[in-house]
Amino acid sequence: MKTINKIRLELADWLYNAGIVGVANILDANDVAYKRGINYIEFEETALENFEEKYFKYFIDKYKKFTSWYNIVKYEDVILNFKEENVDEEYLENINKQIDYVKEKLKSASYKSAYVIIQNKEKDLLKEEKQLNKIKKNKKQKVEDVLPNIKEQLNRMQQIIEYLKTDEVAKIILAKNIIYDIIAKFWSDVSFLNKNNNKKNMYEEYRIYFVDGTLQYIEKIIEKAKYKCFVCDRKISKLSKPVSYDLTWINKMGVDMSRKTSHFWDLSGDTFICPICNFVYSCIPAGFTVIKGQGLFINQNSSINNLIAVNKHALERNTTFEELEDASYFSIVENINQNKVEQLDKEIENIQIIKLDSTNVVRPYTFNILSKDKLKVMNGNKKMLQSMIKVKVKVGTKEYLNLYKEVVTRLYEGKNQFDLINQLFHLRLDKKFNKLHFIDMIIKINNNFIGGREKKKMVHHKVINDCKGFGLDLRISYVNKKAENKLNGISYRLLNALKTKNTSKFMDTLLNAYMYLNKQVPTIFIEGLKDTDKFQTLGYAFLLGLQGEEMKENKKDDIKEDMING
């Protein structure tokens, strides 16, 4: 009787982990049972049966809505709901736009290479494309005059759509879409991405190159073999395909050992991997989540369950990469939250976040570390952060600043927020930004962040609120004295002093402002004079108060947050 071999994949570096998550995602999506250990997954070799189908099915399910195939097919709705009385100039323009799009896609290289593979030759899409034409209407004609043409073109489109929707055609074209949009961002040159295999069935190619090799290898792992896999230490008998592979095919990762061996000791390259690891690496694209050429993988490897959980994302058609990123940071924070706060120190280790930017040819991957401290700040200020997610600030004619992203980026990079706060104040003084309570939040988040690094640099929230109060008092006094017009000048001067961390210029301005009113200067600032971080926190809080009334209505929220952060 044949014994069923089991394959165990253990967590390793981020790239390999992305591959493991990919394998797990594919198996999950196809309802294949496998075992999740603390730091490994294990499945039977039967799981690899028809794996090529499972592989593409996973991607198609996840990214279908982002493909050009979908953009063509979804127009069916419009066609089916077509009513003559709805047709107007705008409608016509819309149809023409879609016709353009369909024509462009149908004759694109990737579609052309798909036609070769498709067995069902019922329709020749290249011919169809030629017959599909934009609806022309000269100035004398009315929309009604071109109605027959509209119907004709919509009819053609409908037929194309029907053909595209047939199982086989959809399967191949979607796979092509996925290959170019997702998979090719991570690896190239081998299997269906090898230039020579462009016109072969990608499902077949995947099976031959990745799956068959793996299955054969598992059958007879030679324990006495001379070599070892560079990643998993399994034995390999030869340093050539299909027994072992190199890493060159993974974009920007491996070294081409056949061309340049001087990277290695004695010029003999040893980064060979076994077919199993080769297979795992082919699943890296399934571990990442990709939107418009940007990918994200969070290497939270405290356990395989966590790792898979934080990398699971539900994508909508209009999900942006930023939203994806935000959502995943939150899912990390959520994950922590389920554990008790006391355990935080023990349970959370630094988490590596890997981002792929496929437009960056030289260095597509960037790495960020999400440290314990940062996570704590994130967790402690969750509510405030959440409230900023959709806030956009206009900074130029077409330039917008996503507040949440700005704050979080700084948090992740371990930088303070003072430059952002300063920028927002400038916008405020130029009357381009009026959501002052966000500045208040950022000041507090930043203060928590600074306190997370060095306790003594933190300013108590009550002191921040006091400072704000002093600012507001000063404003009221100026207003009462009918000298409101002086406030802008004072604000600018304070802002510049804060930007350059010039305490004496700040105090000079402050003293002058109070002198004008014949009032005492709050001694609260003396504390701030001893430390530039404190000084800036207090200074900005004061400035915030100085900006005025809008603050009051948010006081309740502040108190709530204080209690959370207390």
Next chain:
Amino acid sequence: MRLKCEYKTKEIPVGYNMLLVSLIKEALKKSDENYFNKLYKYDENIANKRSKNFTFAAYIKNYERAEEIFKVNDRVILNISSPDLEFMINLYNGLLKLSKFQYKTFELYKLKIDLIKEKKLATNEVIFKTLSPICIKNKNNYFMKIEDDKYIDELNYIANLVLKNYRGEGLRENLMFMPLDMKKVVVKEEIRGFKSKTNRKYLYVNSYSGTFKMKGNVKDLEDLYALGVGFKRNQGFGMIEVIG
């Protein structure tokens, strides 16, 4: 930072420095007693002799001399300079509270307080004029003459000490001091401690006022411009202003 505080009074003693010291101390005490104690007391009854981070000068507008007092027809203007912001805030808050100040039989009424813009130093060679006379002592506590060879050494010694006490770092470069038009001034001071020790009513302080050139590190000059030059800066000596 420089403050100008104007007072209305009928008369003021000829040795008015102690009156003004008392006024400053009173203001600090009013504003923050702890801060005042930290500054002026070493232990409960022992004075803190560490150099302080300020200097002052007084200007009496329109006066007539009558033996031991000046009769003030207009007002007394007290100029105080310090780079120490904590000191200045406390002082300002205190002075603000102190609308009337009584010293012995003299009464001062506050008119107004202003902030004076400081000049920016850009070169390592600056011409100053004294707002209050500069006083230099040697190790034996003798007031030195400006012609004395050691005058510059002692000036450097005290500048180094004052800077060190303020910013933790002494002089970066030695100071060059060139008197341009300096005249000797003898300041009469009536100090209780001095009187009981020596049985003499006044301490006569030999000092110099006028214009001079000073050369050195720009940052040093900047800080000395704010802190004052020489000894007894906290008793109305050594405040300077940039000319030109």
